[in-house]
Amino acid sequence: MATKDKTMSMRAAIAGFVHDGDTVCLEGFTHLIPTAAGHEIIRQGRRDLTVVRMTADIVVDQMLAAGCVTRLVSSFVGNSSAGSLGELRRRVESADPAPLAFEEYSHYGMVCRYLAGSQRLPFYPLRSYGGSDLPSVNSDLRKVTSPYPGPDGEPEQIYVVPPVNPDVTIIHAQRADRSGNTQMWGLTGVQAEAVYAARKAVVVVEEVVADAVIRSDPNRTLVPAHAVDAVVCCPRGAHPSFAQGYYDRDNAFYRAWSHISKDPRLLQDWLDEWVRGTADHAEYVEKLGAEFWAGLAVGEALSEPVNYGRRL
Amino acid sequence: MATKDKTMSMRAAIAGFVHDGDTVCLEGFTHLIPTAAGHEIIRQGRRDLTVVRMTADIVVDQMLAAGCVTRLVSSFVGNSSAGSLGELRRRVESADPAPLAFEEYSHYGMVCRYLAGSQRLPFYPLRSYGGSDLPSVNSDLRKVTSPYPGPDGEPEQIYVVPPVNPDVTIIHAQRADRSGNTQMWGLTGVQAEAVYAARKAVVVVEEVVADAVIRSDPNRTLVPAHAVDAVVCCPRGAHPSFAQGYYDRDNAFYRAWSHISKDPRLLQDWLDEWVRGTADHAEYVEKLGAEFWAGLAVGEALSEPVNYGRRL
Amino acid sequence: MSAPLTSSELLSVVASRELASRRKVFAGIGLPTLAAELAHLTVAPDIEVVYESGVCGAHPSRLPETIADAVLVTDAEAVIPMPMLFGCVLQGGHIDVGFLGAAQIDRWGSLNTSVIGDWGSPSVRLPGSGGGVEVMANAREVFVVMRRHNPRSFTGELDFCTTPGPDRALAEGIRPLGTGVTRVITELGILAREGVGEELRLVAVHPGVTVDRVRAATGWDLRVAGTVEEVPPPTWDELRLLREDVDPDRVYLR
């Protein structure tokens, strides 16, 4: 009923909701990756973070290189299909410049951790991990015996994962209203569950829109306002990832990252120039230039409207 | 890639997918109740069905009165807020004219049975039932000990429910394409999970639309074609329930049902006239008349389109 | 405005006052809706109602007749599916207050909505839990509105415990999130209970109702607060808002 204005700057949101030592979840499966939020975490020099993210990719490599992260919980640590994450490999393979604690899962294991966290369950069962070496390096992968007989009439065992409840979850979305009713389309991943699993949630959006836009299509609201603590308007904040209908993926940068991240010096220079050397994401966007953004522009493919009906 | 035409008449769908002795799930939480499918089950005289439905309401009372059902799995057996289900009460209270086996759950218990069924899990945990008498009358409500310590460091127990895997799930939706990509809006309940939990699935829709309509908004597709076996076009098939944006709820009939169902003779007369006495749902709709339907007509409240984008 | 006060109006007004300072309310339709709407206009401007049908942030053009009324959906801020509603919102711990009704309540606030008589061959088959079990287990507190206050409804022993309060859950070693029933609002007055291990106590009576009358209408030896307040009757403002703004068509107030 009440509409509370939760909009704030990225600087204020990171200052207010991400603290040294926190467990920070950044979600977005290739699409809508909250890169700009990661950059602001780097700018503000957070330390000792545990990062939770299914696909630890470029933004995680950057946060690692900036010294923000001591622990990583993930199910895929690679630069998409474009190559390696240089800093992550140095941290894991050589503890260079510092060791990285790593909790390894599979994708669905991570999904189930969010499901358990969001549903306040002590565990979530899944038909994975039987015979895998993962439980030998991750003692949180455990088994439960079903209280119902299995298909052969004998007791049946199944693996379970524990809940994850991040201190804060940060996601990127196409649009929200001021109070945080958040609409996403295209690949929607596990963002809603990651938000509900968290103690606090920050939603970064391409656009803050009028209440009437959101309310014209309530089924499109994947994250309701009651689960959101801050709304940050940050256009193009998912670059080099993409926002369906807003701008395309910067595949060239993904390919370039394997090269940049391979050399610690190159990587630090990149951070100095593009993250530490920019005041905020607006400056980063401007620095990339209008011509660059024109290259990622997309055309129009509008959804057909549906009728919600109105009582006559 | 391929588009398989799965459209068929309601008669063919019920004949092909509902057999005597089957476990039949009818879902739709107040909204989009597959009433017309229930009526066709009555017309075809199915026997010995187990009906699975969270809110067993008018359509279930009708199927009970027609002698189709010997077992009911449900979490709410009432005529909405409008009163009682006469036949259900006679069956349960007096075994009149025959006993009814009843498996009683709570709403979330039913939701979790669908979740377990759709995810092929041996059980699904939920924080319900502690201290309830329900486990004393439903031996499928069991407990599991979490392999992780509870908040107090001690072992933690939690209730679980078993999966439900209906022989067939029938749902009603606003629209689908010929191959079964199904779009719903408004209250969407647990229909997608009920479909995935079933061996076969029948989707009844207000409209079969062109592929291009569905494909203009793929996030609106809550049930993908790969989970659907039959598509039945049956306008106004949810009456007396409603279809958001198509027609409103017939509240007068809900109120009338308490009166009709209270008297077995009145109830059988009603079935004779409106179900057994009509060849199909089109005749039922016609019999209700144009003036009646005008009273349930709704106005327009269109969703704002979103842009999915197109590569330039 | 000179029409006589109805029982629905009285219960709605009293319930609305209890929502002061509460934020997120889980509601079925009927009196809870009226109470929440009135509270929004009076003591709890920031209140958010989540409906058991999955509607969040409703802006209905008319007063809804059911929790699934189409007017709740059109112009709403969000409509969420059942697994998310019950799993993330309710079990996830986002609800401050849930409203429940019942055929029977006991001194600990446990509820029966299943049967009168024996479960296997009941004299009356009631609708059952719906989401009641989940509301009790997961909302921070639960308000119960009972129109009829008599010894069969306020019973020493439930015919069947559909919806257990936390005391019963804890006895089985299950720890619910909330404190169970904290307020019972009836035609005679208000019973309250602060937490686990505590029985419902009579804390207030409506004007003209005696403590003895409430005790006689209660099927157990009802505890009574040191000071039993008199419930202030609905103010002119409360009644006006209820009759003119919240339910002008008298969908519920009839």
Next chain:
Amino acid sequence: MSAPLTSSELLSVVASRELASRRKVFAGIGLPTLAAELAHLTVAPDIEVVYESGVCGAHPSRLPETIADAVLVTDAEAVIPMPMLFGCVLQGGHIDVGFLGAAQIDRWGSLNTSVIGDWGSPSVRLPGSGGGVEVMANAREVFVVMRRHNPRSFTGELDFCTTPGPDRALAEGIRPLGTGVTRVITELGILAREGVGEELRLVAVHPGVTVDRVRAATGWDLRVAGTVEEVPPPTWDELRLLREDVDPDRVYLR
């Protein structure tokens, strides 16, 4: 069409043939996409591809560059969230064939995608499971495409078993849905395995490849089928479709 046959083209064509009569395929991007698209045009007109990003029934205007490419979403029939994709579609048992790759594979078709060396201090940290563990546990069968066929990749003992085949799962008392890896397609030929308890066997070699060469390139004592077929080279039609219709921009074929 006279350009020389590349390794990608060969593997794509061979993989596409193996999809004959298969229906629902779970695919990451790259060669599996090419194989599925080509199969659709040749041996499996009814094939349906579900992408690990959640896209079902894609109709891309261009060949996608990743499994999450925006062109897969626009005009798709459905896009489903991760819990439904992994929970209902994959674990629910809807997938006939899953495609996987790996750094190492053993004779039972178990895979390592985590590390070379010791997990705690690896010489190479690889990306890890992604959804590989789930594909192996839940797809009816799994096809593996391995460009490099040498004893370090086809190893007697995995450095780490990320993704166990059903034999390893059963040894722990966990019963997977499918049969695990049934086909391994490499630059040298095709290994096959029909079910639980069976090792991979060499069933076919590319023209000019000897059985001895494959044995020497395999890090365990490779079983060989009674009759080792020669893989028919890509036909003119297959190559034309692949080069002109499936990947005219040579996103993957370069």
